[in-house]
Amino acid sequence: MGSDGTDNLSLDSIRKTLIGLEDTIIYSLIERSKLPLNSPAYKSSPFPGFHGSLMQLLVKGTEAVQAQFGRYQSPEEVPFFPDNLPPPIVHPSQNCSQKLPAAAASVNVSKDIWDFYVNKLLPQLATEGDDGNYVLSVASDLVCLQALSRRIHYGKYVAEVKFINETEAYTTAIRAQDKDTIMNLLTDTKVEAMVKQRVAKKAMVFGAEVTLSDSNGSNTNNYKVEPSVVSRLYDEWVIPLTKVVEVDYLLKRLE
Amino acid sequence: MGSDGTDNLSLDSIRKTLIGLEDTIIYSLIERSKLPLNSPAYKSSPFPGFHGSLMQLLVKGTEAVQAQFGRYQSPEEVPFFPDNLPPPIVHPSQNCSQKLPAAAASVNVSKDIWDFYVNKLLPQLATEGDDGNYVLSVASDLVCLQALSRRIHYGKYVAEVKFINETEAYTTAIRAQDKDTIMNLLTDTKVEAMVKQRVAKKAMVFGAEVTLSDSNGSNTNNYKVEPSVVSRLYDEWVIPLTKVVEVDYLLKRLE
Numbered sequence: 001m002g003s004d005g006t007d008n009l010s011l012d013s014i015r016k017t018l019i020g021l022e023d024t025i026i027y028s029l030i031e032r033s034k035l036p037l038n039s040p041a042y043k044s045s046p047f048p049g050f051h052g053s054l055m056q057l058l059v060k061g062t063e064a065v066q067a068q069f070g071r072y073q074s075p076e077e078v079p080f081f082p083d084n085l086p087p088p089i090v091h092p093s094q095n096c097s098q099k100l101p102a103a104a105a106s107v108n109v110s111k112d113i114w115d116f117y118v119n120k121l122l123p124q125l126a127t128e129g130d131d132g133n134y135v136l137s138v139a140s141d142l143v144c145l146q147a148l149s150r151r152i153h154y155g156k157y158v159a160e161v162k163f164i165n166e167t168e169a170y171t172t173a174i175r176a177q178d179k180d181t182i183m184n185l186l187t188d189t190k191v192e193a194m195v196k197q198r199v200a201k202k203a204m205v206f207g208a209e210v211t212l213s214d215s216n217g218s219n220t221n222n223y224k225v226e227p228s229v230v231s232r233l234y235d236e237w238v239i240p241l242t243k244v245v246e247v248d249y250l251l252k253r254l255e
Numbered sequence: 256m257g258s259d260g261t262d263n264l265s266l267d268s269i270r271k272t273l274i275g276l277e278d279t280i281i282y283s284l285i286e287r288s289k290l291p292l293n294s295p296a297y298k299s300s301p302f303p304g305f306h307g308s309l310m311q312l313l314v315k316g317t318e319a320v321q322a323q324f325g326r327y328q329s330p331e332e333v334p335f336f337p338d339n340l341p342p343p344i345v346h347p348s349q350n351c352s353q354k355l356p357a358a359a360a361s362v363n364v365s366k367d368i369w370d371f372y373v374n375k376l377l378p379q380l381a382t383e384g385d386d387g388n389y390v391l392s393v394a395s396d397l398v399c400l401q402a403l404s405r406r407i408h409y410g411k412y413v414a415e416v417k418f419i420n421e422t423e424a425y426t427t428a429i430r431a432q433d434k435d436t437i438m439n440l441l442t443d444t445k446v447e448a449m450v451k452q453r454v455a456k457k458a459m460v461f462g463a464e465v466t467l468s469d470s471n472g473s474n475t476n477n478y479k480v481e482p483s484v485v486s487r488l489y490d491e492w493v494i495p496l497t498k499v500v501e502v503d504y505l506l507k508r509l510e
Contacts, residue, residue, distance in 0.1 A: 020289055023479075027282035027461075034275055054345065058324055065316035069309060069390040090309065090389065134345065135324040143398065194467060202465045206282075210457045212449060224278075 011161045014154070021151040022195075025238075026202050028144040029125055030224045036129030038137045042118055055118070055138045056081070062142055075104040076153045080114055080145065103252035104156045109241050113149050116237045117141070124229050152238060155245030162186050162246070163253055174254050179247055186246050192239055196231045203227040266416050269409070276406040277450075280493075281457050283399040284380055285479045291384030293392045297373055310373070310393045311336070317397055330359040331408045335369055335400065358507035359411045364496050368404050371492045372396070379484050407493060410500030417441050417501070418508055429509050437505050438498065447494055451486045458482035 041054040052060070060081040063071075067085040071077050079085060122141070163170045166185065173181040207224035296309040307315070315336040318326075322340040326332050334340060377396070418425045421440065428436040462479035 024286060027286065031279060031282065054324060058320065061320035061323070062317060065313065065320060066390055066394060068316070069313055069393070070388075071390040071394075074388070133329070135321055135326040138324070139321060139326075198465070198467050201467065205463060205465050206461050208460060210453070210460050212453050212456065 009157060009161050009164070011158075011165070014157050014161060018151065018154060018158075019198075021147060021154070022199050022202055023206070024147045025144070025151060026199065026206050026225070026230060028140070028147045029121075029203075029230065029233075030207050032122075032137070032140045032144055033125045033225050035126060035133075035137045035140060036131050037123065037126040038130050038132075038134050040130065041134035041138050042122075054134050055141055058135065058138045059142050059145070062139075075100045075156050076150050078108050078110050078149055078153050080110050080149075100156055100160055101253065103249055103255055104160075106252065107153070107156055107245055107248045109152060109244055109248075110149060112241055112244075113145065113152060113237075117145055117148065120237070121229075121233060125225065148238065152241045153245055155242040156249050158242070159186065159246035159249040159253075163250060170250060171254065174250055177251060179251070182247050182250050183243065186243065186250075195239065196234050199234050200227040200231040203230040264412060264416050264419070266413075266420070269412050269416060273406065273409060273413075274453075276402060276409070277454050277457055278461070279402045280399070280406060281454065281461050281480070281485060283395070283402045284376075284485065284488075285462050287377075287392070287395045287399055288380045288480045290381060290388075290392045290395060291386050292378065292381040293385050293387075293389050295385065296389035296393050297377075309389050310396055313390065313393045314397050314400070317394075330355045330411050331405050333363050333365050333404055333408050335365050335404075355411055355415055356508065358504055358510060359415075361507065362408070362411060362500055362503045364407060364499055364503075365404060367496055367499075368400065368407060368492075372400055372403065375492070376484075376488060380480060403493065407496045408500055410497040411504050413497070414441065414501035414504040414508075418505060425505060426509065429505055432506060434502055434506070437502050441498065441501050441505075450494065451489050454489050455482040455486040458485040 044051075044053050063079045063081055064086055066072075067079065068087075068089050070088040070090045072079050072082075072085065073088060073091055121144075126137070162185070169185055170182065173185065203225055204223055204227050207227070209222050209224075299306075299308050318334045318336055319339075319341055321327075322334065323342075323344050325343040325345045327334050327337075327340065328343060328346055376399075381392070417440070424440055425437065428440060458480055459478060459482050462482070464477050464479075
């Protein structure tokens with residue numbers, strides 16, 4: 001690894017990762033959509049010695065386990081409950097994640113991700129209902145949340161590569177702490193439009209009912225998750241929040 | 256729920272669940288296949304105060320969290336590490352899972368699932384390599400293991416419905432503890448062949464590289480997980496182990 005810690009970082013390799021995470025996100029949404037909403041799991045329901053909703057408790061508990069194994073040592077992995085996490089007994093080796101300048105550590109939009117997931121996305125994914133099996137739904141939520149968080153916080157790498165490719169323009173804007181110019185510099189509306197189209201198409205392919213009887217591989221009118229829900233998710237949340245991550249990171253890039 | 260606890264249990268509704276779990280399993284295998292093998296995570300590597308491989312430790316820790324939220328209160332949910340699980344603070348409500356006769360509780364092929372997953376399936380899924388990011392791979396393994404275990408232990412419901420539909424024939428065979436006859440009674444080779452074909456087709460559809468450029472929705476020659484690996488998985492492990500679960504359950508059905 002070079003002295004700037006970013007050898008092997010290229011926009012191409014990062015885009016490949018982001019495209020792979022599109023699949024991860026869509027699979028996870030499809031899985032959650034199989035289960036009913038199970039709304040009591042999201043309401044504060046204290047048990048002796050516990051505070052918070054079932055979902056909060058399960059996410060917190062699982063993050064504590066994964067923290068021990070080094071999950072939150074990578075800049076793209078941000079816990080939803082960072083307080084009182086146990087220290088890692090295992091550290092990911094150097095090559096598992098690219099190092100980023102110190103600025104990366106404090107960039108965090110987990111609260112926004114949690115809020116849009118629980119309040120906006122989940123009601124569109126899951127049908128009204130309560131089958132009482134809350135642990136399956138919140139375990140499934142965690143998979144969705146982790147995939148979305150990883151995708152969005154990957155914006156740190158995107159920003160770093162853009163900074164390296166256009167250091168001069170970014171440096172001027174960062175010195176002036178000029179958010180608008182930074183936002184303009186990093187926005188590529190053509191790529192964004194393509195991403196939104198592609199995730200809708202993936203929702204159609206991955207969410208098709210596959211039966212042996214149709215020769216085409218899939219029925220085309222019955223998707224497990226509405227393709228428009230996925231493309232709106234990207235339009236309204238994933239892309240904007242990734243850009244918030246990028247801007248936040250860049251504003252601190254020269255500190 | 257009726258006095259036999261099996262109202263609403265029908266072979267049709269069970270088959271629907273099993274077909275849904277095919278998707279879950281295939282998505283999870285595709286996700287794991289994106290990561291390198293990371294073999295040190297599967298070797299015994301004790302840390303102070305811990306014993307076992309990283310994978311064992313992470314699965315054990317996550318199961319302890321999920322047990323608190325009632326995961327292992329359903330007959331189809333069997334922990335890989337049942338010893339010393341904390342008691343549930345939440346119990347799934349009655350309607351989340353069909354009740355089964357007491358026989359169900361002791362039927363358990365988790366050890367076989369673990370062994371074939373780690374030793375046979377994983378090396379076919381993941382490419383040789385070590386990126387040092389063990390927690391992501393073992394978290395991904397856990398999703399695969401839970402999906403496979405749920406699918407296989409769902410055999411308890413399959414067996415119960417078959418028993419209800421052909422009580423007389425099964426009762427004679429169970430009284431004689433005649434495994435071969437029970438196995439013959441519950442085997443439907445036509446359905447098995449269909450399942451193997453369908454999962455291969457699903458691996459093609461869900462594992463296709465989806466790009467915007469091809470009009471067809473998917474490139475057809477580059478699958479994320481080899482369809483033949485998935486159909487062999489069903490042929491050699493999922494179907495046979497489900498049948499072991501069914502036979503074990505039935506042998507104890509009249510106790």
